[in-house]
Amino acid sequence: MxxxxxxxxxxxxxxxxxxxxxxxxxxxxxxxxxxxxxxxxxxxxxxxxxxxxxxxxxxxxxxxxxxxxxxxxxxxxxxxxxxxxxxxxxxxxxxxxxxxxxxxxxxxxxxxxxxxxxxxxxxxxxxxxxxxxxxxxxxxxxxxxxxxxxxxxxxxxxxxxxxxxxxxxxxxxxxxxxxxxxxPRQSARAVIPTIITQIANGINNIKLGALHPTRDFNxxxxxxxxxxxxxxxxxxxxxxxxxxxxYEISIGETVEVIAEAMKTKVNIISDDMRVRPDKSEVERxxxxxxxxxxxxGWKPQYAGKDGFKRGIQETIAWFTNPTNLKQYKADIYNI
Known part of the structure; x- marks a missing residue:
């Protein structure tokens, strides 16, 4: 067509x-x-x-x-x-x-x-x-x-x-x-780029909102x-x-997958600015x-936990390229 x-x-x-x-x-x-x-x-x-x-x-x-x-x-x-x-x-x-x-x-x-x-x-x-x-x-x-x-x-x-x-x-x-x-290219207001960019900038105390909600990442x-x-x-x-x-995965587990892929350990800090109002948070x-x-006839090529890990690796590779990373303000929360 x-x-x-x-x-x-x-x-x-x-x-x-x-x-x-x-x-x-x-x-x-x-x-x-x-x-x-x-x-x-x-x-x-x-x-x-x-x-x-x-x-x-x-x-x-x-x-x-x-x-x-x-x-x-x-x-x-x-x-x-x-x-x-x-x-x-x-x-x-x-x-x-x-x-x-x-x-x-x-x-x-x-x-x-x-x-x-x-x-x-x-x-x-x-x-x-x-x-x-x-x-x-x-x-x-x-x-x-x-x-x-x-x-x-x-x-x-x-x-x-x-x-x-x-x-x-x-x-x-x-x-x-x-x-x-x-x-690659996603705004750092989204959870995966905000985790990666903070770690890539040497920040070990990662600021996030709620960790328990699950998402189906594509x-x-x-x-x-x-x-x-x-x-x-x-x-x-x-x-x-x-x-x-x-495939669903919690935000908390997503942090663990990214930290493992980036060979680092992180401490998560709850940032009130990043927490949605109770009834507004999509829990699952x-x-x-x-x-x-x-x-x-469509089906995902990055499905399941293994597919998610492959996608995360490709995403990390792009964000940690210095030319790309410098376009993000990892220390500022962008609503």
């Missing part, structure tokens, strides 16, 4: 978006990369892509909140992979209004333009956070949705808007729901292959599809990924 198609990636300047954009180019696809307009003329992580990849990209700098700019960016594109969003949970406590504008209104802009331009397919990006604390595990796509943070509430809203357009107008939308993606290469599989599958239209490893996430395999 992707062959000979022009593909727009929104949020192409971000963590997942940049990896996805690069892989699409490597596979020979024509890609327009929607990056957030700024006065520095920065393309985010795409600034660090290989020259051959940057030279192949059609860059569009804009704002997902602007319907005119969104429609302009989508003109001439056959498929839209919509990743642009505000994602930091702590910042959503601080500025929820911006999350409504970006995540819900931004998605509406994509859907409206897709309907008017008769785009062939949209892959809308959801998140495992929409499930909230697991009521049962593993979590399948029929699990109830629970807005336990302003961020997750806006992602639920965006998902429902996408499905409403599918049901109301037959807009060809597929919803991909990645569980906790990690890997290595970036698996998430990218999930996007490609969902985009290529005709059966994915009108469906919500989990992309996860089907564990993905059922059977639907992804059944509909698209």
């Amino acid at each position: 992707l062959k000979n198609k022009k593909i727009l990636v929104t949020g192409a300047d971000g963590f997942i978006g940049s990896h996805l954009t690069e892989e699409l180019v490597r596979q020979g696809h024509e890609v327009r990369a929607f990056v957030f307009y700024n006065s520095f003329n920065s393309w985010g992580w795409l600034d660090y892509s290989e020259k051959s990849i940057k030279d192949s990209l059609d860059i569009f700098a804009g704002d997902i909140r602007d319907p005119h700019g969104v429609k302009t960016a989508m003109q001439g594109c056959d498929i839209v992979l919509h990743l642009a969003a505000l994602i930091a949970i702590p910042y959503s406590y601080h500025s929820p209004d911006s999350y409504v504008d970006t995540n819900i209104k931004g998605t509406l802009n994509i859907l409206q333009a897709a309907r008017e331009l008769e785009v062939e397919k949209i892959v809308h990006t959801s998140t495992s956070e929409v499930y909230g604390t697991a009521k049962y595990v593993p979590i399948d796509e029929n699990h109830p949705l629970q807005g336990q943070s302003p961020y997750s509430a806006t992602k639920i809203g965006a998902d429902q808007m996408a499905m409403a357009f599918f049901r109301s107008f037959r807009t060809p939308v597929a919803i991909i729901r990645p569980f906790n993606t990690y890997g 290595y970036i290469k698996d998430t990218v292959s999930g996007f490609l599989a969902v985009a290529a599958s005709e059966q994915s239209v009108g469906e919500v599809i989990n992309i996860g490893s089907n 996430l564990w993905a059922d990924n059977a639907k992804a395999f059944n509909l698209t």
Whole structure:
């Protein structure tokens, strides 16, 4: 389905978006990369892509909140992979209004333009956070949705808007729901990069929030292959599809895996700034990924504890490269 198609990636300047954009180019696809307009003329992580990849990209700098700019960016594109969003949970406590504008209104802009331009397919990006604390595990796509943070509430809203357009107008939308993606380039506001960058900077007293919650961590290469599989599958239209490893691990055990891989011992300090309000903390996430395999043939290559350890090793190798490490402020908590 992707062959000979022009593909727009929104949020192409971000963590997942940049990896996805690069892989699409490597596979020979024509890609327009929607990056957030700024006065520095920065393309985010795409600034660090290989020259051959940057030279192949059609860059569009804009704002997902602007319907005119969104429609302009989508003109001439056959498929839209919509990743642009505000994602930091702590910042959503601080500025929820911006999350409504970006995540819900931004998605509406994509859907409206897709309907008017008769785009062939949209892959809308959801998140495992929409499930909230697991009521049962593993979590399948029929699990109830629970807005336990302003961020997750806006992602639920965006998902429902996408499905409403599918049901109301037959807009060809597929919803991909990645569980906790990690890997090179991730923001240090996320738990794995914050552990690695603190250790890499010689800090042995590691500041973290709650250690007991569990997560289903998904290595970036698996998430990218999930996007490609969902985009290529005709059966994915009108469906919500989990992309996860089907393996859960606690934050506390994650620290142990990273410390062992980095050949060090650490002392964990509870930092109140990093602790979510009690009813907002998602206590348990564990993905059922059977639907992804059944509909698209996708399955994770970094599954289970061994797969997680391999992904952690690759992530550590990137973050401990001095050129990469110096871009992170390990001693400052970024909400």
